[in-house]
Amino acid sequence: MTNFLSLTDAVSQNLNHGDTVSFEGFTHLIPHAAAHEAIRQQFTNLTLVRMTPDIVYDQMIGMGMAKKVIFSYAGNPGVGLLRRFRDAVENAWPAPLSIEEHSHAAMANAYEAGASGLPFAVFRGYRGAGLKDVNANIKSIRCPFTGEELAAVPALNPDVTFIHAQKANRKGDVLIEGIIGVQKEAALAAKRAVVTVEEIVEDFDDIHPNACILPNWTISAVSVVPGGAHPSYAHGYYERDNASYIQWDEIASDREHFLSWMTEFVLDAMPEDLNDRVAKFRRIV
Template structure:
Protein backbone atom coordinates (compact mmCIF):
# COMPACT_ATOMS: atom_id res chain seq x y z
CA UNK A 1 0.00 0.00 0.00
CA UNK A 2 1.14 3.51 -0.81
CA UNK A 3 2.88 5.58 1.84
CA UNK A 4 3.00 9.37 1.62
CA UNK A 5 6.68 10.30 1.87
CA UNK A 6 8.96 13.21 1.11
CA UNK A 7 10.88 12.93 -2.14
CA UNK A 8 14.17 12.54 -0.28
CA UNK A 9 12.80 9.73 1.88
CA UNK A 10 11.04 7.94 -0.99
CA UNK A 11 14.19 7.80 -3.11
CA UNK A 12 16.42 6.90 -0.16
CA UNK A 13 14.13 4.08 0.90
CA UNK A 14 13.29 2.59 -2.48
CA UNK A 15 16.21 3.18 -4.90
CA UNK A 16 19.54 1.54 -4.15
CA UNK A 17 22.91 1.27 -5.87
CA UNK A 18 22.75 -1.33 -8.64
CA UNK A 19 18.96 -1.29 -9.03
CA UNK A 20 17.14 -1.51 -12.35
CA UNK A 21 15.02 1.64 -12.52
CA UNK A 22 12.50 2.78 -15.09
CA UNK A 23 11.29 6.39 -15.19
CA UNK A 24 8.43 6.52 -17.67
CA UNK A 25 6.25 9.29 -19.04
CA UNK A 26 5.57 9.94 -22.70
CA UNK A 27 6.02 13.57 -23.88
CA UNK A 28 4.64 14.88 -20.60
CA UNK A 29 4.58 13.82 -16.95
CA UNK A 30 8.30 12.97 -17.12
CA UNK A 31 9.54 12.55 -13.51
CA UNK A 32 12.34 15.14 -13.51
CA UNK A 33 12.10 15.94 -9.78
CA UNK A 34 12.61 12.29 -8.86
CA UNK A 35 15.52 11.96 -11.27
CA UNK A 36 17.19 15.00 -9.73
CA UNK A 37 16.81 13.51 -6.27
CA UNK A 38 18.56 10.35 -7.45
CA UNK A 39 21.41 12.56 -8.68
CA UNK A 40 21.57 14.44 -5.35
CA UNK A 41 21.76 11.20 -3.40
CA UNK A 42 24.59 10.06 -5.71
CA UNK A 43 23.05 6.66 -6.36
CA UNK A 44 25.31 4.63 -8.64
CA UNK A 45 25.45 1.65 -11.02
CA UNK A 46 21.82 1.87 -12.07
CA UNK A 47 20.40 0.07 -15.06
CA UNK A 48 18.09 2.70 -16.50
CA UNK A 49 15.11 1.60 -18.57
CA UNK A 50 12.96 3.96 -20.63
CA UNK A 51 11.19 3.82 -23.96
CA UNK A 52 12.29 7.33 -24.88
CA UNK A 53 15.34 8.49 -22.92
CA UNK A 54 15.49 12.26 -23.12
CA UNK A 55 16.81 15.03 -20.91
CA UNK A 56 16.29 13.41 -17.50
CA UNK A 57 18.36 10.36 -18.43
CA UNK A 58 20.94 12.57 -20.13
CA UNK A 59 21.31 14.38 -16.80
CA UNK A 60 21.44 11.18 -14.72
CA UNK A 61 23.97 9.55 -17.06
CA UNK A 62 26.14 12.68 -17.05
CA UNK A 63 25.97 12.74 -13.24
CA UNK A 64 27.40 9.21 -13.08
CA UNK A 65 24.28 7.37 -11.91
CA UNK A 66 24.05 4.78 -14.69
CA UNK A 67 26.04 1.77 -15.85
CA UNK A 68 23.53 0.51 -18.45
CA UNK A 69 20.67 1.87 -20.54
CA UNK A 70 17.84 -0.22 -21.99
CA UNK A 71 15.85 1.89 -24.44
CA UNK A 72 14.09 2.17 -27.78
CA UNK A 73 14.88 5.76 -28.82
CA UNK A 74 17.15 8.40 -27.35
CA UNK A 75 17.34 12.10 -28.09
CA UNK A 76 16.40 15.67 -27.20
CA UNK A 77 12.90 15.83 -28.77
CA UNK A 78 12.82 18.22 -31.70
CA UNK A 79 16.38 19.39 -31.03
CA UNK A 80 19.00 16.65 -31.52
CA UNK A 81 21.27 14.25 -29.67
CA UNK A 82 21.71 13.54 -25.98
CA UNK A 83 25.32 14.67 -25.60
CA UNK A 84 25.91 13.30 -22.10
CA UNK A 85 24.66 9.90 -23.23
CA UNK A 86 26.91 10.02 -26.29
CA UNK A 87 29.91 11.07 -24.22
CA UNK A 88 29.37 8.11 -21.89
CA UNK A 89 28.98 5.59 -24.72
CA UNK A 90 31.70 6.94 -27.01
CA UNK A 91 34.30 8.20 -24.53
CA UNK A 92 33.38 6.62 -21.21
CA UNK A 93 32.74 9.91 -19.37
CA UNK A 94 32.01 10.07 -16.50
CA UNK A 95 31.90 6.26 -16.76
CA UNK A 96 31.34 3.74 -19.52
CA UNK A 97 27.68 3.16 -20.40
CA UNK A 98 26.44 -0.14 -21.78
CA UNK A 99 23.43 0.15 -24.08
CA UNK A 100 20.75 -2.32 -25.13
CA UNK A 101 18.44 -1.10 -27.88
CA UNK A 102 14.91 -2.29 -28.65
CA UNK A 103 12.01 -1.12 -30.77
CA UNK A 104 9.14 0.78 -29.16
CA UNK A 105 6.83 -2.18 -29.83
CA UNK A 106 9.15 -4.66 -28.15
CA UNK A 107 9.55 -2.53 -25.03
CA UNK A 108 5.81 -1.94 -24.74
CA UNK A 109 5.21 -5.68 -25.04
CA UNK A 110 7.99 -6.37 -22.51
CA UNK A 111 6.43 -3.99 -19.97
CA UNK A 112 3.01 -5.58 -20.50
CA UNK A 113 4.51 -9.04 -19.97
CA UNK A 114 6.22 -7.82 -16.81
CA UNK A 115 2.94 -6.40 -15.51
CA UNK A 116 1.30 -9.78 -16.14
CA UNK A 117 4.08 -11.64 -14.32
CA UNK A 118 5.24 -13.39 -17.49
CA UNK A 119 8.90 -14.17 -18.23
CA UNK A 120 8.84 -13.02 -21.84
CA UNK A 121 6.94 -11.12 -24.50
CA UNK A 122 6.21 -12.41 -27.99
CA UNK A 123 5.77 -10.19 -31.04
CA UNK A 124 5.93 -10.23 -34.82
CA UNK A 125 8.55 -7.50 -34.97
CA UNK A 126 12.28 -7.95 -35.59
CA UNK A 127 11.89 -10.43 -38.46
CA UNK A 128 14.27 -9.00 -41.06
CA UNK A 129 15.64 -6.39 -38.64
CA UNK A 130 19.33 -5.86 -37.86
CA UNK A 131 18.70 -5.23 -34.14
CA UNK A 132 19.09 -8.95 -33.23
CA UNK A 133 22.71 -8.64 -34.43
CA UNK A 134 23.49 -6.13 -31.66
CA UNK A 135 20.97 -7.20 -28.99
CA UNK A 136 21.43 -10.73 -27.70
CA UNK A 137 18.18 -10.46 -25.74
CA UNK A 138 16.16 -10.86 -28.95
CA UNK A 139 15.40 -14.52 -29.69
CA UNK A 140 13.15 -16.27 -32.19
CA UNK A 141 10.63 -18.97 -31.41
CA UNK A 142 8.08 -21.04 -33.30
CA UNK A 143 4.43 -20.68 -32.47
CA UNK A 144 3.23 -24.10 -31.21
CA UNK A 145 -0.15 -23.59 -32.88
CA UNK A 146 0.66 -22.11 -36.29
CA UNK A 147 4.36 -22.74 -36.77
CA UNK A 148 4.91 -19.03 -37.36
CA UNK A 149 8.37 -17.63 -36.56
CA UNK A 150 8.03 -14.97 -33.86
CA UNK A 151 10.36 -12.76 -31.86
CA UNK A 152 10.68 -13.09 -28.08
CA UNK A 153 12.21 -10.66 -25.59
CA UNK A 154 12.57 -10.85 -21.80
CA UNK A 155 9.83 -9.13 -19.84
CA UNK A 156 10.75 -5.87 -18.12
CA UNK A 157 10.39 -6.29 -14.36
CA UNK A 158 12.38 -3.44 -12.81
CA UNK A 159 13.31 -3.10 -9.18
CA UNK A 160 11.74 0.36 -9.14
CA UNK A 161 9.33 2.25 -11.38
CA UNK A 162 9.08 6.03 -11.07
CA UNK A 163 6.30 8.06 -12.71
CA UNK A 164 4.71 11.48 -12.34
CA UNK A 165 0.96 12.14 -12.33
CA UNK A 166 -1.50 14.93 -11.77
CA UNK A 167 -2.99 13.97 -8.43
CA UNK A 168 -3.50 11.38 -5.75
CA UNK A 169 -6.35 10.97 -3.32
CA UNK A 170 -5.77 10.62 0.41
CA UNK A 171 -5.86 6.81 0.16
CA UNK A 172 -2.93 6.83 -2.29
CA UNK A 173 -4.80 6.14 -5.52
CA UNK A 174 -3.32 8.11 -8.43
CA UNK A 175 -4.92 9.61 -11.55
CA UNK A 176 -2.96 10.03 -14.78
CA UNK A 177 -4.57 12.29 -17.39
CA UNK A 178 -3.59 13.27 -20.90
CA UNK A 179 -1.15 11.29 -23.02
CA UNK A 180 -0.64 7.97 -21.30
CA UNK A 181 2.44 6.00 -22.24
CA UNK A 182 3.52 2.84 -20.45
CA UNK A 183 3.30 4.20 -16.89
CA UNK A 184 0.57 1.86 -15.69
CA UNK A 185 2.37 -1.25 -16.94
CA UNK A 186 5.71 -0.05 -15.55
CA UNK A 187 4.26 0.38 -12.06
CA UNK A 188 2.53 -3.00 -12.16
CA UNK A 189 5.69 -4.71 -13.42
CA UNK A 190 8.02 -3.24 -10.79
CA UNK A 191 8.88 -4.63 -7.37
CA UNK A 192 8.61 -1.10 -5.90
CA UNK A 193 7.24 2.15 -7.25
CA UNK A 194 7.40 5.88 -6.54
CA UNK A 195 4.73 8.19 -7.91
CA UNK A 196 5.22 11.95 -7.68
CA UNK A 197 2.09 14.07 -8.03
CA UNK A 198 1.16 17.71 -8.37
CA UNK A 199 -1.31 17.61 -5.48
CA UNK A 200 -3.35 15.45 -3.12
CA UNK A 201 -7.13 15.79 -3.30
CA UNK A 202 -10.17 14.38 -1.53
CA UNK A 203 -11.67 13.02 -4.78
CA UNK A 204 -9.83 12.16 -7.99
CA UNK A 205 -12.95 12.93 -10.07
CA UNK A 206 -11.81 10.21 -12.46
CA UNK A 207 -13.90 9.90 -15.59
CA UNK A 208 -14.96 6.78 -17.42
CA UNK A 209 -11.96 4.75 -18.67
CA UNK A 210 -9.55 6.97 -16.72
CA UNK A 211 -6.07 5.67 -15.94
CA UNK A 212 -6.03 5.20 -12.17
CA UNK A 213 -3.11 3.53 -10.42
CA UNK A 214 -4.46 1.77 -7.31
CA UNK A 215 -2.88 2.39 -3.95
CA UNK A 216 -2.01 -1.29 -3.54
CA UNK A 217 0.30 -1.15 -6.58
CA UNK A 218 2.29 1.87 -5.32
CA UNK A 219 5.05 1.94 -2.72
CA UNK A 220 5.32 5.70 -2.18
CA UNK A 221 3.36 8.79 -3.19
CA UNK A 222 5.25 12.09 -3.12
CA UNK A 223 3.75 15.56 -3.46
CA UNK A 224 6.10 17.33 -5.89
CA UNK A 225 4.53 20.41 -7.51
CA UNK A 226 6.00 21.00 -10.98
CA UNK A 227 7.70 17.63 -10.61
CA UNK A 228 7.60 17.04 -14.36
CA UNK A 229 9.05 20.40 -15.42
CA UNK A 230 10.51 21.19 -17.99
CA UNK A 231 8.13 18.65 -19.56
CA UNK A 232 4.46 19.42 -18.98
CA UNK A 233 1.58 18.22 -16.85
CA UNK A 234 -1.79 18.52 -18.57
CA UNK A 235 -4.00 20.93 -16.66
CA UNK A 236 -1.14 22.31 -14.53
CA UNK A 237 1.67 23.82 -16.68
CA UNK A 238 3.05 23.86 -20.20
CA UNK A 239 6.22 22.40 -21.65
CA UNK A 240 9.27 24.66 -21.34
CA UNK A 241 10.35 24.41 -24.98
CA UNK A 242 13.08 27.02 -24.51
CA UNK A 243 14.88 24.83 -21.99
CA UNK A 244 14.97 21.87 -24.36
CA UNK A 245 16.76 24.11 -26.86
CA UNK A 246 19.10 25.46 -24.18
CA UNK A 247 19.95 21.95 -23.05
CA UNK A 248 21.68 21.20 -26.34
CA UNK A 249 24.35 23.80 -25.58
CA UNK A 250 24.61 22.95 -21.89
CA UNK A 251 25.03 19.22 -22.51
CA UNK A 252 27.64 19.54 -25.27
CA UNK A 253 30.32 20.75 -22.84
CA UNK A 254 31.37 18.80 -19.73
CA UNK A 255 32.19 21.90 -17.69
CA UNK A 256 28.96 23.66 -18.68
CA UNK A 257 27.02 20.55 -17.72
CA UNK A 258 28.73 20.23 -14.34
CA UNK A 259 28.10 23.90 -13.62
CA UNK A 260 24.42 23.50 -14.53
CA UNK A 261 24.18 20.41 -12.33
CA UNK A 262 25.68 22.23 -9.36
CA UNK A 263 23.41 25.28 -9.72
CA UNK A 264 20.16 23.56 -10.65
CA UNK A 265 20.23 20.17 -8.93
CA UNK A 266 22.66 20.09 -5.99
CA UNK A 267 22.31 23.69 -4.80
CA UNK A 268 18.60 23.74 -5.49
CA UNK A 269 18.15 20.60 -3.44
CA UNK A 270 20.14 22.06 -0.56
CA UNK A 271 17.90 25.12 -0.54
CA UNK A 272 14.67 23.14 -0.35
Protein backbone atom coordinates in the same frame (compact mmCIF):
# COMPACT_ATOMS: atom_id res chain seq x y z
CA MET B 1 -0.63 0.55 1.93
CA THR B 2 0.71 3.67 0.24
CA ASN B 3 3.17 5.79 2.19
CA PHE B 4 2.93 9.57 1.79
CA LEU B 5 6.55 10.72 1.98
CA SER B 6 8.73 13.69 1.19
CA LEU B 7 10.54 13.36 -2.13
CA THR B 8 13.84 12.90 -0.30
CA ASP B 9 12.47 10.00 1.75
CA ALA B 10 10.55 8.46 -1.15
CA VAL B 11 13.75 8.21 -3.17
CA SER B 12 16.08 7.15 -0.33
CA GLN B 13 13.71 4.44 0.92
CA ASN B 14 12.99 2.90 -2.48
CA LEU B 15 16.11 3.27 -4.63
CA ASN B 16 19.37 1.44 -3.98
CA HIS B 17 22.81 1.42 -5.54
CA GLY B 18 22.93 -1.12 -8.35
CA ASP B 19 19.15 -1.17 -8.91
CA THR B 20 17.41 -1.52 -12.23
CA VAL B 21 15.25 1.59 -12.27
CA SER B 22 12.73 3.15 -14.61
CA PHE B 23 11.82 6.85 -14.67
CA GLU B 24 9.01 6.50 -17.20
CA GLY B 25 7.12 9.09 -19.18
CA PHE B 26 6.34 9.53 -22.85
CA THR B 27 6.78 13.27 -23.59
CA HIS B 28 4.13 13.78 -20.88
CA LEU B 29 4.52 13.45 -17.09
CA ILE B 30 8.25 12.68 -17.13
CA PRO B 31 9.36 12.46 -13.46
CA HIS B 32 12.18 15.01 -13.59
CA ALA B 33 11.99 16.00 -9.92
CA ALA B 34 12.33 12.39 -8.78
CA ALA B 35 15.32 11.87 -11.06
CA HIS B 36 16.94 15.06 -9.77
CA GLU B 37 16.53 13.82 -6.21
CA ALA B 38 18.22 10.55 -7.20
CA ILE B 39 21.07 12.61 -8.65
CA ARG B 40 21.38 14.60 -5.42
CA GLN B 41 21.55 11.37 -3.43
CA GLN B 42 24.35 10.19 -5.73
CA PHE B 43 23.14 6.69 -6.54
CA THR B 44 25.52 4.69 -8.71
CA ASN B 45 25.82 1.52 -10.77
CA LEU B 46 22.21 1.81 -11.99
CA THR B 47 20.63 0.12 -14.96
CA LEU B 48 18.33 2.77 -16.41
CA VAL B 49 15.24 1.56 -18.27
CA ARG B 50 12.94 3.72 -20.38
CA MET B 51 11.25 3.69 -23.74
CA THR B 52 12.41 7.20 -24.59
CA PRO B 53 15.45 8.42 -22.63
CA ASP B 54 15.67 12.18 -23.04
CA ILE B 55 17.37 14.99 -21.16
CA VAL B 56 16.85 13.69 -17.61
CA TYR B 57 18.63 10.43 -18.50
CA ASP B 58 21.30 12.54 -20.21
CA GLN B 59 21.80 14.23 -16.84
CA MET B 60 21.94 10.97 -14.89
CA ILE B 61 24.37 9.41 -17.34
CA GLY B 62 26.54 12.53 -17.34
CA MET B 63 26.73 12.37 -13.55
CA GLY B 64 28.12 8.84 -13.72
CA MET B 65 25.08 7.11 -12.23
CA ALA B 66 24.46 4.52 -14.94
CA LYS B 67 26.28 1.36 -15.98
CA LYS B 68 23.67 0.36 -18.59
CA VAL B 69 20.65 1.75 -20.42
CA ILE B 70 17.81 -0.41 -21.77
CA PHE B 71 15.80 1.72 -24.20
CA SER B 72 14.05 2.08 -27.53
CA TYR B 73 14.88 5.68 -28.48
CA ALA B 74 17.37 8.17 -27.12
CA GLY B 75 17.33 11.86 -27.99
CA ASN B 76 16.40 15.39 -27.04
CA PRO B 77 12.91 15.50 -28.62
CA GLY B 78 12.65 18.11 -31.36
CA VAL B 79 16.28 19.17 -30.87
CA GLY B 80 18.71 16.34 -31.56
CA LEU B 81 21.03 13.90 -29.88
CA LEU B 82 21.81 13.41 -26.19
CA ARG B 83 25.35 14.70 -25.83
CA ARG B 84 26.16 13.19 -22.42
CA PHE B 85 24.72 9.82 -23.48
CA ARG B 86 26.84 9.86 -26.63
CA ASP B 87 29.98 10.92 -24.76
CA ALA B 88 29.54 8.00 -22.35
CA VAL B 89 29.06 5.45 -25.14
CA GLU B 90 31.83 6.76 -27.39
CA ASN B 91 34.40 7.96 -24.84
CA ALA B 92 33.40 6.25 -21.55
CA TRP B 93 33.00 9.69 -19.93
CA PRO B 94 32.42 9.93 -17.04
CA ALA B 95 32.16 6.12 -16.98
CA PRO B 96 31.69 3.27 -19.46
CA LEU B 97 28.06 2.73 -20.49
CA SER B 98 26.59 -0.38 -22.07
CA ILE B 99 23.39 -0.16 -24.07
CA GLU B 100 20.57 -2.55 -24.93
CA GLU B 101 18.46 -1.06 -27.69
CA HIS B 102 14.97 -2.22 -28.63
CA SER B 103 12.01 -1.04 -30.67
CA HIS B 104 9.13 0.78 -28.99
CA ALA B 105 6.96 -2.30 -29.53
CA ALA B 106 9.49 -4.53 -27.79
CA MET B 107 9.77 -2.25 -24.76
CA ALA B 108 6.00 -1.87 -24.41
CA ASN B 109 5.47 -5.61 -24.68
CA ALA B 110 8.35 -6.31 -22.24
CA TYR B 111 6.77 -4.03 -19.63
CA GLU B 112 3.41 -5.71 -20.23
CA ALA B 113 4.99 -9.13 -19.73
CA GLY B 114 6.63 -7.94 -16.54
CA ALA B 115 3.34 -6.56 -15.25
CA SER B 116 1.64 -9.87 -16.10
CA GLY B 117 4.19 -12.01 -14.30
CA LEU B 118 5.46 -13.59 -17.52
CA PRO B 119 9.15 -14.32 -18.19
CA PHE B 120 9.21 -12.87 -21.69
CA ALA B 121 7.15 -11.05 -24.30
CA VAL B 122 6.15 -12.42 -27.70
CA PHE B 123 5.12 -10.15 -30.57
CA ARG B 124 5.43 -9.57 -34.30
CA GLY B 125 8.51 -7.47 -34.90
CA TYR B 126 12.15 -7.17 -35.95
CA ARG B 127 11.55 -8.80 -39.32
CA GLY B 128 14.29 -7.49 -41.58
CA ALA B 129 15.63 -5.27 -38.79
CA GLY B 130 19.29 -5.15 -37.77
CA LEU B 131 18.81 -4.69 -34.03
CA LYS B 132 18.60 -8.44 -33.45
CA ASP B 133 22.13 -8.74 -34.84
CA VAL B 134 23.57 -6.53 -32.08
CA ASN B 135 21.20 -7.32 -29.20
CA ALA B 136 21.49 -10.83 -27.78
CA ASN B 137 18.21 -10.36 -25.87
CA ILE B 138 16.19 -10.36 -29.08
CA LYS B 139 15.27 -13.95 -29.89
CA SER B 140 12.96 -15.76 -32.28
CA ILE B 141 10.26 -18.20 -31.23
CA ARG B 142 7.93 -20.32 -33.33
CA CYS B 143 4.23 -20.33 -32.54
CA PRO B 144 3.23 -23.87 -31.51
CA PHE B 145 -0.20 -23.41 -33.10
CA THR B 146 0.49 -21.73 -36.45
CA GLY B 147 4.22 -22.20 -36.97
CA GLU B 148 4.68 -18.44 -37.40
CA GLU B 149 8.09 -17.09 -36.39
CA LEU B 150 7.74 -14.34 -33.78
CA ALA B 151 10.07 -12.08 -31.83
CA ALA B 152 10.70 -12.60 -28.11
CA VAL B 153 12.38 -10.36 -25.53
CA PRO B 154 12.84 -10.73 -21.75
CA ALA B 155 10.20 -9.22 -19.49
CA LEU B 156 11.10 -5.94 -17.81
CA ASN B 157 10.81 -6.01 -14.01
CA PRO B 158 12.54 -2.93 -12.57
CA ASP B 159 13.48 -2.93 -8.91
CA VAL B 160 11.70 0.42 -8.76
CA THR B 161 9.71 2.58 -11.16
CA PHE B 162 9.22 6.33 -10.72
CA ILE B 163 6.36 8.11 -12.50
CA HIS B 164 4.64 11.48 -12.22
CA ALA B 165 0.86 11.92 -12.17
CA GLN B 166 -1.72 14.65 -11.67
CA LYS B 167 -3.42 13.57 -8.46
CA ALA B 168 -3.53 11.13 -5.59
CA ASN B 169 -6.41 10.81 -3.18
CA ARG B 170 -6.19 10.39 0.59
CA LYS B 171 -6.25 6.59 0.22
CA GLY B 172 -3.19 6.67 -2.03
CA ASP B 173 -4.90 5.89 -5.33
CA VAL B 174 -3.24 7.71 -8.23
CA LEU B 175 -4.99 9.39 -11.17
CA ILE B 176 -3.22 9.82 -14.52
CA GLU B 177 -4.94 11.80 -17.28
CA GLY B 178 -3.87 12.55 -20.84
CA ILE B 179 -1.13 10.67 -22.67
CA ILE B 180 -0.18 7.74 -20.47
CA GLY B 181 2.49 5.91 -22.46
CA VAL B 182 3.67 2.85 -20.52
CA GLN B 183 3.62 4.35 -17.02
CA LYS B 184 0.91 1.96 -15.85
CA GLU B 185 2.74 -1.13 -17.09
CA ALA B 186 6.10 0.11 -15.78
CA ALA B 187 4.63 0.67 -12.32
CA LEU B 188 2.88 -2.70 -12.21
CA ALA B 189 6.00 -4.52 -13.47
CA ALA B 190 8.25 -3.09 -10.76
CA LYS B 191 8.95 -4.44 -7.28
CA ARG B 192 8.36 -0.91 -5.95
CA ALA B 193 6.52 2.03 -7.51
CA VAL B 194 6.98 5.67 -6.47
CA VAL B 195 4.67 8.39 -7.76
CA THR B 196 5.16 12.14 -7.56
CA VAL B 197 1.92 14.09 -7.97
CA GLU B 198 0.80 17.65 -8.50
CA GLU B 199 -1.65 17.53 -5.59
CA ILE B 200 -3.56 15.43 -3.06
CA VAL B 201 -7.35 15.55 -3.29
CA GLU B 202 -10.11 14.08 -1.19
CA ASP B 203 -11.36 12.04 -4.12
CA PHE B 204 -11.43 12.08 -7.91
CA ASP B 205 -14.25 14.09 -9.49
CA ASP B 206 -15.20 14.53 -13.16
CA ILE B 207 -12.76 11.87 -14.32
CA HIS B 208 -12.11 11.82 -18.05
CA PRO B 209 -12.92 8.44 -19.67
CA ASN B 210 -9.31 8.23 -20.92
CA ALA B 211 -7.94 8.45 -17.38
CA CYS B 212 -5.95 5.73 -15.67
CA ILE B 213 -6.21 4.99 -11.96
CA LEU B 214 -3.50 3.03 -10.15
CA PRO B 215 -4.96 1.61 -6.93
CA ASN B 216 -3.07 2.27 -3.71
CA TRP B 217 -2.01 -1.35 -3.31
CA THR B 218 0.18 -1.01 -6.43
CA ILE B 219 2.02 2.04 -5.08
CA SER B 220 4.90 2.05 -2.58
CA ALA B 221 5.09 5.79 -1.98
CA VAL B 222 3.46 9.05 -3.06
CA SER B 223 5.19 12.39 -2.85
CA VAL B 224 3.58 15.77 -3.56
CA VAL B 225 5.83 17.69 -5.96
CA PRO B 226 4.04 20.48 -7.86
CA GLY B 227 5.80 20.99 -11.19
CA GLY B 228 7.55 17.65 -10.77
CA ALA B 229 7.37 16.84 -14.48
CA HIS B 230 8.90 20.11 -15.72
CA PRO B 231 10.23 20.71 -18.37
CA SER B 232 7.88 18.05 -19.74
CA TYR B 233 4.20 18.77 -19.24
CA ALA B 234 1.34 17.71 -17.01
CA HIS B 235 -2.03 17.68 -18.75
CA GLY B 236 -4.34 20.18 -17.07
CA TYR B 237 -1.54 21.85 -15.07
CA TYR B 238 1.23 23.22 -17.31
CA GLU B 239 2.54 22.97 -20.86
CA ARG B 240 5.77 21.55 -22.18
CA ASP B 241 8.66 24.00 -21.73
CA ASN B 242 10.17 23.78 -25.20
CA ALA B 243 12.73 26.50 -24.49
CA SER B 244 14.33 24.37 -21.78
CA TYR B 245 14.77 21.43 -24.16
CA ILE B 246 16.43 23.72 -26.70
CA GLN B 247 18.70 25.19 -24.04
CA TRP B 248 19.73 21.75 -22.81
CA ASP B 249 21.58 21.08 -26.07
CA GLU B 250 23.93 23.98 -25.34
CA ILE B 251 24.31 23.08 -21.66
CA ALA B 252 25.22 19.47 -22.42
CA SER B 253 27.56 20.22 -25.31
CA ASP B 254 30.57 20.81 -23.05
CA ARG B 255 31.62 18.64 -20.08
CA GLU B 256 32.61 21.51 -17.82
CA HIS B 257 29.54 23.54 -18.68
CA PHE B 258 27.38 20.52 -17.97
CA LEU B 259 29.00 19.85 -14.58
CA SER B 260 28.76 23.50 -13.59
CA TRP B 261 25.05 23.62 -14.47
CA MET B 262 24.30 20.37 -12.66
CA THR B 263 26.11 21.54 -9.54
CA GLU B 264 24.33 24.89 -9.41
CA PHE B 265 20.84 23.92 -10.49
CA VAL B 266 20.44 20.30 -9.35
CA LEU B 267 22.99 19.28 -6.71
CA ASP B 268 22.84 22.55 -4.76
CA ALA B 269 19.21 23.42 -5.47
CA MET B 270 15.79 22.27 -4.33
CA PRO B 271 13.15 24.21 -6.31
CA GLU B 272 10.01 24.69 -4.27
CA ASP B 273 7.43 25.29 -6.97
CA LEU B 274 6.94 25.30 -10.72
CA ASN B 275 7.94 28.93 -11.26
CA ASP B 276 11.16 28.39 -9.34
CA ARG B 277 11.81 25.17 -11.27
CA VAL B 278 11.37 26.93 -14.62
CA ALA B 279 13.63 29.82 -13.55
CA LYS B 280 16.41 27.52 -12.42
CA PHE B 281 16.28 25.40 -15.56
CA ARG B 282 16.51 28.44 -17.79
CA ARG B 283 19.17 30.12 -15.61
CA ILE B 284 16.86 33.11 -15.12
CA VAL B 285 17.23 35.21 -11.96
